[in-house]
Structure formats: C-alpha cells, structure tokens
Amino acid sequence: MKIAVVGTGYVGLVTGTCFAETGNTVSCIDIDEKKVNSLKNGKITIYEPGLEVIFERNLSQGRLSFTTDLKEGIEGAKIIFLALPTPPGEDGSADLQYVLKVAEDLGPLLKDYAVIVDKSTVPVGTAEKVRAKIAQNAKVDFDVVSNPEFLREGVAVDDFMKPDRVVIGTNSEKARKLMETLYAPLVRQGNPVIFMDEKSAELTKYAANSFLATKITFMNEIANMCELLGADVDAVRKGVGTDSRIGKRFLFAGIGYGGSCFPKDVQALAKSAEQVNYDFRILKSVMDVNEDQKTKLIPRIKEYFGGDLTGKTIAIWGLSFKPYTDDIREAPALYNIEQLLAAGAEIKAYDPEAMENVRNQIGEKITFCHDAYSAVNNADALLVATEWPVFRTPDFDKLSTLLKNKVIFDGRNLYSLEEMKELGFTYVSIGRETING
Numbered sequence: 001m002k003i004a005v006v007g008t009g010y011v012g013l014v015t016g017t018c019f020a021e022t023g024n025t026v027s028c029i030d031i032d033e034k035k036v037n038s039l040k041n042g043k044i045t046i047y048e049p050g051l052e053v054i055f056e057r058n059l060s061q062g063r064l065s066f067t068t069d070l071k072e073g074i075e076g077a078k079i080i081f082l083a084l085p086t087p088p089g090e091d092g093s094a095d096l097q098y099v100l101k102v103a104e105d106l107g108p109l110l111k112d113y114a115v116i117v118d119k120s121t122v123p124v125g126t127a128e129k130v131r132a133k134i135a136q137n138a139k140v141d142f143d144v145v146s147n148p149e150f151l152r153e154g155v156a157v158d159d160f161m162k163p164d165r166v167v168i169g170t171n172s173e174k175a176r177k178l179m180e181t182l183y184a185p186l187v188r189q190g191n192p193v194i195f196m197d198e199k200s201a202e203l204t205k206y207a208a209n210s211f212l213a214t215k216i217t218f219m220n221e222i223a224n225m226c227e228l229l230g231a232d233v234d235a236v237r238k239g240v241g242t243d244s245r246i247g248k249r250f251l252f253a254g255i256g257y258g259g260s261c262f263p264k265d266v267q268a269l270a271k272s273a274e275q276v277n278y279d280f281r282i283l284k285s286v287m288d289v290n291e292d293q294k295t296k297l298i299p300r301i302k303e304y305f306g307g308d309l310t311g312k313t314i315a316i317w318g319l320s321f322k323p324y325t326d327d328i329r330e331a332p333a334l335y336n337i338e339q340l341l342a343a344g345a346e347i348k349a350y351d352p353e354a355m356e357n358v359r360n361q362i363g364e365k366i367t368f369c370h371d372a373y374s375a376v377n378n379a380d381a382l383l384v385a386t387e388w389p390v391f392r393t394p395d396f397d398k399l400s401t402l403l404k405n406k407v408i409f410d411g412r413n414l415y416s417l418e419e420m421k422e423l424g425f426t427y428v429s430i431g432r433e434t435i436n437g
Contacts, residue, residue, distance in 0.1 A: 001025070001182060004077035006102050008035060008066065010046055010156075010260070010327075011119055011149050012083030017051060018160040020058035022185040028066045029073035039066040047326040047353050050157040070102070071109050079178060080106065081147075082130070083119040088264050093271040094123050103130040107137035115175045117145045121205050121265060123272050127169065127198035143175035146198045148205035153259065154324025161186060166193045169201025206272070209265040210283060215250040216257050217286045220293045223253035223431025233431025234413065253431045255385065255411035256293035258321030258330035263290075294332040297409045298339045300428050301381065304407060310344035315379035315403075317372055318386020318412075319351035319358045326353040328361065332411065333385035341365060350375040352388055377402045387412040396423050406437050 001024045005016040008030040020026040030036050035045050042059055044052050058064035067073045074080050084098040099120060106116065116134060118127055131144040146169030151159045163186060168179050176195060183193055196204075223233040233253045241248030257263070266283055273280035305312055321331035328334060331354075337347055347366040349355070355368045369375040372390065376382050376399060384391060392414050400406055400423070407426040408415070420427035420435045427435040 001078055002027075002076045003079045003081065003182070004029060004074045005081045005083055005119075006030075006070070006073070007083035007085070007098075007120075008032075008039060008045070009083065009085060010048070010153070011151065012081070013039075013044075013046060013055075014048065014051060014151060014156045014160055015081055015083055015119060015149070017055045017058060017064060018157065019182070020064040021054045021161070024063065024182070026058075026064050027073040027075075027077065028064070029068070029070055030066070031068060033068055036066045036068050048156050049154060049324055054157070070105055074106070074109060074114070075111075077114060079115045079117060079182060081117045081119045083149075086120045086122055086264075086268075088267055091271060092267040093275075094121070094264070094268045096122065096126060096129065099126065100129060100133050103133035104136065107134045108139075110134070110138050110140050110142055113141045113143075113174075115143050115145055115178050117147045117179075118202075119147055119149055121148060121209075121261070121268075122146075122202055123206075123268060124199045124202045126202060143170060143172040144198070145170040145172075145175050145179060146201035147179070148201060150205070150208065153327055154322060162189075163187065163191055165191055167201050167204050168193060168195050169198035170195065171197060206265050206269040209261050210269050210286070212250050213257055213262040213266050213290070214282060214286050216252075216262075217289045217293070219251045219253050220256065220430070221289060224296075226431040230433075231431075232417075232433065236431075253413060254293075254387075255296055255332045255336070255430065256290045258294075258332055259327060260329045263287075263330045294335040295339050296430065297383065297411055297428065298336065298343075301340070301383070301409055302343065304381065304426070304428075308344075309340065311346070312344075312380045313346045313348060313378065313404075314340055315376040315382045316347055316349040316366075317351075317375065317382065317384045317391045318388055319349055320354035320386055323386055323388040326357055328354050328357045331386075334358070334361075336383060336385060336411075337362070337366060348375045348377075348379055351386065352390060373398060373402060378404060380404045381407045381409060384408065384410045384412055384414055387414060396425070400425075 003024050003026050005012050005028045008028050016026045016028040038045055044055050082099055086094040089095040127144045127146050166183050170176055226233040237251045241251050270280050270283040319333045348369055349366050350369045350372045410429040413429045424437045426437040
C-alpha cells in the first residue's frame with residue numbers, strides 16, 4: 001500500500017520507517033529542507049535503538065523516500081498520516097497550528113479517496129477540526145481517523161512492530177477496513193486493534209500518559225514519606241508492584257519524569273478539563289509534585305557543602321530524560337544544572353547520547369566530558385540524573401580516587417545501600433536511608 005507521513009520528527013520517522021518495513025511504499029514529507037536532505041542521504045536525524053538498521057534497509061530498497069513537496073509526497077497515497085508537532089501553547093493547551101495548516105493544504109491536493117490519520121497527540125475534537133479544514137477545498141471523499149501512538153523512546157521500534165494494542169477512532173467502515181489491512185502484519189499474534197469513535201481515541205492517549213505520570217508521581221510521594229518515616233521505597237515498591245491489580249511498571253522512585261509526552265500530555269489534559277469546566281484536581285497535584293521532585297536533591301547537595309556551592313565542581317551522569325534516547329525535553333538534569341549554576345557550582349557532565357543536544361540548548365555553560373570517569377575526575381561530588389546502564393556498575397575504587405569527596409547523590413536509586421556502606425561512600429538517594437561515609 002502507498003502511504004504518506006507528514007512530519008519526520010520522532011513519531012513520523014518511526015511510523016514511516018516501520019510501515020515501510022512491513023512492505024508498504026512510504027513517502028515522508030517535511031518542510032525542513034536540511035532534515036529531508038540528510039534523510040535522503042541516509043543520515044538518520046534522531047537517536048532510537050534499532051531504527052537505523054531498518055531505515056537504511058528500506059531507503060536502499062526504495063520503499064522509503066523523503067520530500068519537501070506535499071503534493072508529490074501524497075501522490076497515490078491511500079492513507080496519509082499527520083505526525084506533526086503539537087507543542088504546549090502559552091496556556092498549556094496543545095497548539096494545533098501545524099496540524100490544521102497541513103489539513104487545510106491537503107484539501108485541494110486530494111485526487112482520490114484517502115484516509116487522513118491524526119497520529120500526533122491531539123486534544124479531543126481535533127478530528128472534527130481537521131475534517132472541516134480539509135473539507136473547505138476538497139473535491140473528493142475522504143475520512144479522518146484518530147490513531148494515537150504509544151511509543152516509548154528507547155524501545156519505539158519494538159513498540160511499533162509488536163504493539164500491545166492499536167487504538168483507532170473512526171465511524172467509517174471504509175476507513176476501518178483500510179486501517180485493518182495496514183496494521184494486520186503488526187498484530188498477527190492476536191494483540192487487539194481497538195476501534196472506537198474519534199473523540200474516545202483522542203482521549204485514550206491523554207488518559208494513558210496521564211495515568212502513568214500519576215503512577216510515577218504517587219511513588220515519588222511515597223518515597224518522600226519513606227524518608228520521613230525511615231522506610232525503604234524499594235521494599236515498598238516490590239510489595240506494591242506484585243499486586244496484579246497495580247503491576248510493577250512505572251513504580252520506580254526518582255527525580256521526576258520528563259520527556260516530550262508526559263509533561264505535555266498531563267498539562268494538555270488538565271487544560272482540556274478546564275475548557276469544559278471540570279476541575280481535574282489529581283492532575284494539578286501530579287504537575288506540582290513532579291516540578292518539585294526534579295530538584296529534590298539540590299537542598300541535600302547544598303547541605304553537604306555547608307550551604308555554599310561556590311567554586312564546587314559537581315559531576316553529572318546523564319542528561320537525557322531517560323536512557324536509550326538523546327531527548328532532553330523536560331529532562332530533570334537540566335533543572336538541576338540550572339539550580340547548581342545559580343548556586344555558584346561548576347558542572348562537568350557526561351551522557352552517552354544527549355550531550356550535543358544540551359550543548360545546542362545551553363552552550364558552553366558546563367563542561368562536556370568524553371566518558372563518565374572524565375566527568376568525575378577532580379569533582380567534589382557526583383549527581384546521577386539518568387539511569388543509563390553504563391552507570392549501573394561503575395568501578396567504585398576508581399571513583400574513590402577520582403572524586404575529591406566520596407559522595408554520590410543518586411536521583412535514580414542505582415546502587416545498593418549495603419554496597420555503599422561497605423565502600424565508605426556518603427550516599428544520598430530517593431526514599432531510602434542516607435548512608436554517611
């Protein structure tokens with residue numbers, strides 16, 4: 001089947017590449033000429049494990065192509081995905097300008113029936129707005145479908161090729177059959193394709209992400225209680241997570257969630273609630289708690305150094321919002337960097353993938369190091385901000401010789417309390433006993 005994907009950001013590039021992998025002919029369209037030229041020349045523009053291999057394969061075999069020309073890109077496409085940015089506006093609601101502009105442009109370009117798919121995360125009612133924009137100038141029949149993505153950065157290829165479920169919002173039988181055909185190769189093991197109305201599909205994505213963000217935030221609140229009561233959040237997590245009604249995922253305490261989805265989607269759902277005069281109180285609390293949680297360790301760092309960080313060098317391991325991605329959107333590390341710099345500290349940082357993105361955002365305010373041990377060399381303390389596997393089993397003897405002080409502030413609870421005691425480190429983590437070396 002010929003399909004088109006408008007937008008070559010994270011969602012668009014994964015969507016286009018993975019559909020090409022199942023034998024479709026896919027044209028990806030973007031207004032960014034530099035990005036399109038890079039992709040045409042085989043240079044992938046995002047970091048996502050496993051994507052590069054299938055990207056190169058489908059590009060070389062002619063199933064995947066890129067263009068800046070919308071008319072050329074949608075030529076002959078039976079299904080057109082809109083995978084465009086929906087950033088938060090000034091009031092927190094999702095900004096639909098890019099989605100609606102492309103919808104308006106599509107109308108006069110459609111030559112035959114096509115299914116237009118909202119793949120971006122969009123507020124309830126967007127499908128109706130997209131349909132209206134296309135209809136202004138369309139001369140052929142079309143359908144608008146909501147098909148929210150549920151991709152986790154770092155494992156997006158597996159999530160796409162082996163989805164837990166596929167959610168499709170449509171009341172059109174014609175569109176339903178086309179979408180069933182498109183997704184059939186991805187659900188051969190029986191994972192459900194769930195059909196519903198467009199509004200319910202749109203709300204499903206926001207509800208899923210907001211619930212997961214709430215789950216993380218609840219455990220961070222429990223961690224804060226653990227510190228006051230002398231309990232251990234890891235023990236509580238195991239006790240809670242083995243309850244099949246709750247499940248063990250998204251229960252790890254830390255310095256808050258970040259990324260492109262959870263912060264934006266929680267904020268957008270709260271704003272949508274406001275627009276229908278509903279006070280979604282739990283979401284307001286989730287946002288407030290997460291904001292505080294991101295820099296929870298800063299007071300502990302200041303306390304260790306007697307309240308004065310002037311001239312102190314803090315090593316930071318991890319800059320991306322989570323491992324296996326170079327995405328730094330709303331990354332807790334950035335909030336910690338901002339507060340540490342404001343307190344007079346100097347920072348040396350290392351991340352396996354995200355350093356260039358941070359450099360592009362904040363310039364040379366901090367020192368970027370070529371490996372983890374360079375970052376801690378001659379530093380006064382270590383702050384762990386992202387749980388990359390490379391940080392899980394460091395050479396602690398080497399750390400002892402490189403750090404000026406044997407102190408670790410661990411925002412991701414990577415190390416065991418027993419080991420820290422044995423090694424003589426001062427070790428501050430989240431929701432657990434503080435080890436004083």
